[in-house]
Amino acid sequence: MEDAVAGMPERETKPAAGDLEVLEGVIERTVFHAPESRWTVLRAKVAGEVALVTLVGRSAGIEDGADFSAHGRWAVHATHGRQFAFEALKLRRPTTAAQIAARLRTYPGIKEVMAERIVKRFGTDTLDVLDREPRRLLEVTGLGDKTLASITEHHEQRQGPVVELENRLLELEVSPRLADALNQRYHDQAMAMLEHHPYRLARDVRGIGFQTADKIARALGVDLESNERVDAGLLHTLEKAQSDGHCALPPAQLLDDARKILRLPAPLLDAGIDRLINEGELIPRLRPPGSEPDELYFLRRFDEAEDNLVASLLELACTPREPWEVGELPEHLSPGQRRAVEAIASSGVAILTGGPGTGKSTVVANVIEVAKRAGAALLLAAPTGRAAKRLEQTTGESASTVHRLLEVRPDTGEFSYCANNPLPDGLVVIDESSMLDLELAEALITALTVNNRLLLVGDADQLPSVGPGNVLRDLIRAAEAGASSPIPVVRLDTIFRQQEGSTIVGNAYRVLHGQPLAPDEASRGSAGEFFFLRASDAERTHAKIVEMAAERIPSAFGFDRVSEIQVLCPMHKGQAGTEAFNRALQQAYTGEREGLDAPGPRGEGGRTFRLGDRVMQIRNDYERNVFNGDIGVVTRIVANAGMLTVNYDGHFATYGRNELGALRLAYAISIHKSQGSEFPAVLIPMLTEHHVMLRRNLLYTAITRARRLCVIVGDLRAIERAVRQADAALRWTGLAERTLALLEASAEAGVGVQALELD
């Protein structure tokens, strides 16, 4: 996105290596103009050329008869012959009153008389008036609102400041689409900002990041060692660290990463860090004594988010409140489950964590009963649509995504419910809270008041959130470390669901505790449930998994190969990735059947869904009641109508050909996508070529998806590597430390946390 140069002329016309030239002349006529792509073909009179010259390139529309100057190269087109491919086309601004009047006559609704009157009123400033204060045209007698509207529209489209910006961006070899954003942000200062403060753009304008700003600056010849560039590069480094889940960086890592981006010596970067700290853009935070590293640098945004989250959470947790009457709980609840229900009945905040099958939903169901008896309203939510739907199904109460609970505004990304407009009173239950990132958790928790209670439910050992932060793990760590923590944490580890003694669960626990796997002996045959098959490379892994899925597992264990067997991959690409498995298994299972082609992105096509295929929905669809991650089977295809029906566990959804982008083949899916689902039989390729993905919680998540059979195929070294990579420390955050610090401070002061000022 940031580097979007889509639409640059060189994509359409490969210039025959001509030199960059400037061509000037007069437009004779427009041969072709596509308004949305702005692809334009013009014929023009040029001094020194006998015949009319063909000009091609991207431009806003241009009037016939206009003076132009174009930067570009001569090229020879296979069918259209010699032409001038321009990179930038500028209308030369008319300078004399007569030229301006001539230009105005080409505007819709302006005839000769009106053009004269306008020029008489504003003289050679006319075009500037049109650019900056078009309403002044109303000063001209006989010119009303309607004409004004059509003039300004036409002017902006063909001639206004946006077009000038577009042309300048084209010259700088950056996407002209950014012109609108620039104009909206800076108005008549836009050109000046672009020319003189390109790095400001990265901070101010959505859609412009450091890379684009840097490109502009280089084209402008800005000093590569300038303070502006250094500061922008440092901030960009911290922004980028987000995508690896970090809320902050250790100083050494910030320096290291920034040096790779800026390619400047360390002293310059150190000076930049000092500047940013002085400006308050970068916040250094000391970590507890003995920590390595002893300091983290936060972007202001994340520093504030962590502070706000902790302050609101502890206010919620420390405010004394009337306990709910728990009453008689069902006999079958384990001691842990009872403790969990009692915890939230007497606290403002409680955390419930445990692996799959440990009975979290039973606790939630009982908590809801207790809350209802106490007359509390219910606000149930989860970070994903699918988890919300599941929560709804298991509780029988309505639930939504956290985004919908807070009423996100899609244009701004802001939430209607916030500290100034808090959520209604009642019990808030968040399921799958391991998927809460820092900013969503902050938004949620700051939108609560002391009239809410919050129960966070989740498996802290699963994959961390997409966004930055490790919220659930951090909060658990802080709550468990504080001697008299006001936030009770209940860990469920008793296995229900007839899994006691299961080697799948046993091995999942081994992974969690960093121990080597203990697979079943293959000789025990169908009695076992957890196997490892050695395969030396991706080809052999691929072949083994296909054979296991298509033949051996169905025949030896009786599983249905389409509906009960799931291949789970660390990655999409490669022979041991989801794409290769989906191609092979589709070919094997439904290759001969009738299918429906999904129009692929940009016509590259090639995705076909066939009758009987296992498919997954990949975005939330509230109309069809199908959610991101739902898996079903294609049960009906009407090829001539372009219709396809999927059976999602008894719920049917029909798609038109143009809606097939919401579907993907699902014989194999990524481990990330499998989070929150379980399957009777699971096949997992694990190879050293997956090394970038190999983490303890990735392997744990994959194994715990299996209910009755789990087979890992690949390289033992890859498994060992995954087991060794414990993830917790790989995300830099300060949430746990801040929570602990605030708890200690309040204990020392002997007051409730709400009375403490945060610095």
Next chain:
DNA sequence: TAAAGCAG
């Protein structure tokens, strides 16, 4: 160096 959530 790869994977992934939400919203209309």
